[in-house]
Amino acid sequence: MSPASLADTHGSITCNPAGAEIFNQRWPDINAAIRAGLTDETAEKIQTGDEMVKRSGMSSAQIIANIHDLSRTMEETAAASGQQAGGVEEVNLSVAVKAWRPAERC
Secondary structure (H helix, E strand, O other): OOHHHHHHHOHHHHHOHHHHHHHHHHHHHHHHHHHHHHHHHHHHHHHHHHHHHHHHHHHHHHHHHHHHHHHHHHHHHHHHHHHHHHHHHHHHHHHHHHHHOHHHHO
16 A cells, blocks of 8 residues: 555545655655564564474474384383293193193102
C-alpha cells in the first residue's frame, strides 16, 4: 500500500496536509524499520527452530541407540533362557534316569 493511499484511508491524516506531508516523508524510514524488525524477528525464529530440530534429532538418535541396546539385551536374555532351559532339561532327564535305576543310586 502506498503512503498516499494509506493516508487516504485514514481521515485524520488527510485532514491535516502538513501531517500527510510528514507521513509521506517518513514513510520510507518507517517501512524500512518495519521490514528490518520483521527480518530480524524471522531470522531469530528460524535459528531457534533450527536449534530445536537439532536437539530433537540428537534425542531421537539417543532413543534409537537405547532401543538397539535393549534389543541386544533381550536377545542375550532369550539365548541365556534357552541355555538354561536346556540345562534344566538335562537335570530332569538325569533325575528321571536315576529314578528308574534305583540300584545305581547307592
